[in-house]
Amino acid sequence: MPEPTTAAAASLAATLSASTLALLGVDYHALIWGLAGSLFALSQIDQPSGKPRTRTGAVALVVVSTLAGAALGGALASLIGEGKTHWLVASAFLVAAGGTVVVGEGVQSLVAVLRKLGGRS
DSSP states (O other): OOOOOHHHHHHHHHHHHHHHHHHHTTTHHHHHHHHHHHHHHHHHHTTSSSSSHHHHHHHHHHHHHHHHHHHHHHEEEEEEETTOOHHHHHHHHHHHHHHHHHHHHHHHHHHHHHHHHTOOO
């Protein structure tokens, strides 16, 4: 028989997962593989400043990348072919992992342009 705390935690996790999926309207495969892609990207990219990433920044990166991977990956998979789970999985992973890198590079480019125009950071 499981501990009451374990059963309560499992029940809470299941409730939060189901309500998140219902609220966002994304497939759970897309959400899981978006999370995998964002964690992969987090492990591969460096901070532009060379300073260690803060916990808050890492959590924000993972949450935003996961949701973007799930939403955009699902949209991309529906354009490719309806009912194809492997396309959904691949596109969610690639959007979450690649989007993190693309956005990071875009922010660095924007900062460089602003510095050239006389801005300070």
